[in-house]
Amino acid sequence: MHTLWKKTVCGLLIQVLVGTQLALAASVVWPTPAPPRPVLQQVPPITPRPNFEAPSATHCQRGIETREVSDGLPRPVPFAMGPMLRKEMAPERATESDALRAPHPAPLAATPAAAAARSESKAMDAPASPFFGAEPRMAPAQPAQQNTAPVTAGMVDDNAAFSEYLAFRKRTQVAHRERDVRDRYLLEVTDTQGRGLPDAEVAVQSANGATTWLRTDAGGKGWIHPDAFDPGHSRFYDVTVRQGGMLTTATLQRGQKSAVEVHLTQARQPAPARLDLVFLVDATGSMGDEIDKLKSSLRSITDEVSRLPSHPDLCLGLVAYRDRGDDFFVRSHDLTNDINAFQGVLNALQAGGGGDEPEAMNEALNEAVHHISWRGEQTTRLLVLVADAPPHLDYGGPQYDDDMMAALGKGIKIMSVGASGLNKQGEYIQRQMAQYTGGRFIFLTYADASNPASGPGRETVHDVRNYSVQTLDKLVVRLVREELDKLPRS
Incomplete structure (x- = not known):
């Protein structure tokens, strides 16, 4: 009888426990099972979705493709070129094939010579001006005038000297x-042997849903700034990393460590070096000297980059900008591997317009980050900003802080170059963008800091110290080399 009672009680307890478990299981919201997939199949996108698309272009083997962003202000349209100029002003890409189909001369934005003619249109006499119905002069682009005086520049790494940078900000x-x-916090993503994994996708998310994204640099590293994206100041963050179909997670706890180490169970594979190098250039009237120097030094930059030990597959792009009411607002030339064609586009760029000190840098940065065809995995992406004025903060359109965060998410490092005349506001903003994306702040130097006409030297008006000086072209090559040297070698 005693044994029977025990069996009965045990049976009742089991039924109660099973019932309780069933009730609990019914109350839990379980995730939908993922469909079966091969181990190396692409991992599903991380949610919530970022405000940018991941870089995905497979090549840059294209001719010059030009896109213009309008400022929304009306401009006179020449009678003979009306349809084509309207296409040029539309926010879409005009290609060389469009020019071949056109019954009239190619759109101004698609032809280097025409671009130069347009930027100089204010100096033309009335019968020759395209704004009076006649066709523009289509002279071939002239090579940039050679100026033998070198341009010297210094550089600071605000991430390496972070306390000094914070003092500057204060x-x-x-x-x-x-x-x-x-x-x-420094994020380090490594493979099974502890070697840095370049261009790994990373999502950092708090419990309240605040999320930011980044891609590791060529050495497998990146910076996480929680307060830049999380107004709730969470204590814990999930760090999700994926590359090549592999995915893993880690936890970032504020105040615990200064670095987060994440390991992916895959080996770092050597791959041919790929470099996307885009110049973002203020093309207003005060930038004439800097633009001329860039024209004359581009060939030496590309030649030296091609001779680096990694022998990178090089693509070049250009985004030029002025301001509202100027001959153009933002004009971009997509990435191409045709160096000679790119040199022609750069030669055609003329400084003009401007007026008030702030310029359309916000809109131009948005164009460079979101509309240039950046290549996908295993690419080093550098954006060289050359400007002597801050952006307009009063236009209400794109804002540089949003797009510097998008640049980090796409793995684009901003190397900002402060040209002569850059004021304190411009320096502050350029250093913000460079520091956040892991780039550098570069500044021109002179024999007399207060007089850019004094020639090359070591002096600067900027709030920096402990810097070395090189010619600007050598400095750009040095930065490229430092990035590419982090890549795995075959």
Whole structure:
């Protein structure tokens, strides 16, 4: 009887426990099972979705493709070229094939000579001006005039000297878009042998849903600034990393460590070096000297880059900008591997317009980050910004802080170059973009810091110290080499 009672009680307890478990299981919201997939199949996208598309172009073997962004202001349209100029002003890409189909001369934006003619149209007499119905002069692009005086520049790495950078931010009171970077953590993504994995996709998400994205640099590293994207100041963050179909997660806890190490169970594979190098250039009237120097030094830059030990597959792009009411607002030339054609486009670029000091840098950065055909995995992506004025913060369109965050998510490092005359606000904003994306702040130097006409030297008006000086072209090549040297070698 005693045994029977025990069996009965045990049976009742089991039924209660099973019932309880069933009730609990019914109350839990379980995730939908993922469909079966091969181990190396592409991992599903991480949600929530970022405000940018991942770089995915497979090549840059194209001719010059040009796109213009309109400022929305009306402009006179020449009678003979009306349809084509309207296409040029539309926010879409005009290709060389469009020019071949056109019954009239090619659109101004698609032809280097025409672009130069357009930028100089204010100096033309009335009968020759395209704004009075006659066709523009289509002279071939002239090579840039050679100026033997070198351009010298210094450079600071605000991530390496972070405390000095924070002190600079504290003492520099200028209008800017605030992103708090005081609390930061170094992310290191490595393979099974502890070697850095380049261009790995990373999502950092708090419990309240605040999320940011980044891609590791050529050495498998990147910076995470929680307060720049999470107004809730969460304590814990999920760090999700994926590459080549592999996915893993880690936890970032504030104040615990200064670095987060994530390991992917795959070997770092050597691959041919690929470099996407885009120049983002202020083309207003005060930038004439800097543009001429870039024209004359481009060939030496590309030649030296091609001779680097990694022998990178090089693509070049250009985004030029002015301001509202100028001959053009933002004009971009997509990435191409045709160096000679790119040199022709650059030669055709003339400085003009401007007026007030702020320029359309916000809109141009948005164009460079989101509309240039950046190549996909295993690519080193560098954006060289050359400007002597800050952006307009009052236009209400794209804002540089949003797009510097998108640049980090796409794996684009911004190397900002402060040209002569750059004021404190411009310096502050350029250094913001460079620091956040892991880039560098570069500044021109002179024999007399207050007089750019004094010639090359070591002096600068910028709030920097402990810097070395090189010619600008050598400095650009040095930065490219430092990035490419981090890549795995075959």
